[in-house]
Amino acid sequence: MDMVTEVRAFNRFYTRVIGVLGAGMHDTPYSLTEARVLFEVGAREPAETADIRELLGLDPGYLSRILTRFETEGLITRRRSAEDGRRQVAELTDDGRRTLTMLDRRSSDEVETILGGLTGEDRRKVIAAMRTIRTLLGPAERREPYVIRPPRTGDLGWVVHRHGVVYGEEHGWGAGFEALVTRVVADYADHHDPAREAAWIAEVDGEPAGCVFCVRKDDETAQLRLLLVDPRARGMGLGRRLVEECVRFARQAGYRRIMLWTRDVLAGARKIYLDVGFTLAEQYAGEESGAPVTEQIYVMELDRG
Structure with a gap:
């Protein structure tokens, strides 16, 4: 099924779910359009009819x-x-307000009925998917602010999953790369020292949208690992903010330097590293999923004074 067909199929499915094509919305004499007009009048009182029309x-x-x-x-x-x-x-x-209150209550009741048949995890998936649709198809200038926080239960699984999906779609990196990410995350979960290692999740509109890890390379050197910004959250300055948080932690933890391993095709990440103060220390030929890549090591000396 191609993309256009899939979208149209979703539209037909969703209109059935919310009853758009029925004679009345929520067993009332009012269509979805009429209910929306009544809502806009109530939300904007006094409402200019030209504004509602537009x-x-x-x-x-x-x-x-x-x-x-x-x-x-x-x-x-x-x-x-x-x-x-x-x-x-x-x-x-007054009758209009009572009617609007009734429509609002029935709408909420219907949504609760729909979600009530799902498990908690399935409800979370449905809400997340709806939020994603609004974010990606809504006006670009209305991006939600982000927060940087420590990982919570389930976030480490998200890190592995999104690395596999994003790098698979954008660069063709396969199971070998995902296995590497899994090992890094598992080692962090099993053995990390909170005094010298940390991880952060960037959250946009209540959902994970980026990550970075600071782990011990040796007593003198920290390593920045697994920087990722989900495609939907790019352009918000999130990647730089995550890198800066990692560098700040490494400095406070007492490391003399911080290093990272990356690949030259990751141009957006490389620009962040250079802007923050990393310098290219080494590069060499490598391979990923059967294709040649250029591996790069970047280093930054940390001023602890």
Whole structure:
């Protein structure tokens, strides 16, 4: 199934789930569009009808018929704007507010019924998928802020999974690379010294979106490992923030230097390393998933004064 077909299939499925195609929403006389218009009037009181038309992308005649019905049923009142007599505004009546409250309650009840049939883990997956759709298809300028925090239960599994998926999709690195990541994460989970080693998860809108680890190379040297920024969170400065956190920790933990291993195809990461103060110390030919790569070692001396 191609991408366009998959999206259209999802649209048809979701409209059935939420009852968009039924005669009335939530067993009421109101369609989804009518309920949305009523909601926007209540959210913006007094609401300019031109703003609602633009927001919802409705035909002027169609919106006028909806508002006329609401006015006839006593749900709204309409009048000319006091600021601009050419513009019309609408407000809910008491009956309109009661109707809106009823629609809101039934909508919440229906969602609870849908989610109630799922396990806790499946509910988390559904909500995460919905959040991802809103994030990726919504306006780019409305990115949520991020937080940097220590790993929680389940995060280390996410680190392995996302490394495998992202590097597999973007560079074709296969099971061997994922196995390497698994070993690094497992060794950290089993043996890390909290005084000299740490890991961080970057979280965007409540979901993991990046990571980095600071581990002991030897008594004098820390190693930055497993830097990753999920594609959906790139462009937010997250990668640099994670690297800076790792360097700060290494300095406070008493290391004299910090090093890292990377590959030259990871241009975005390399730019961060150079900007923060790492210098290229060594490079050599290597191989990943049957393809040649250039391995690189970067080093930064740490001023502990």
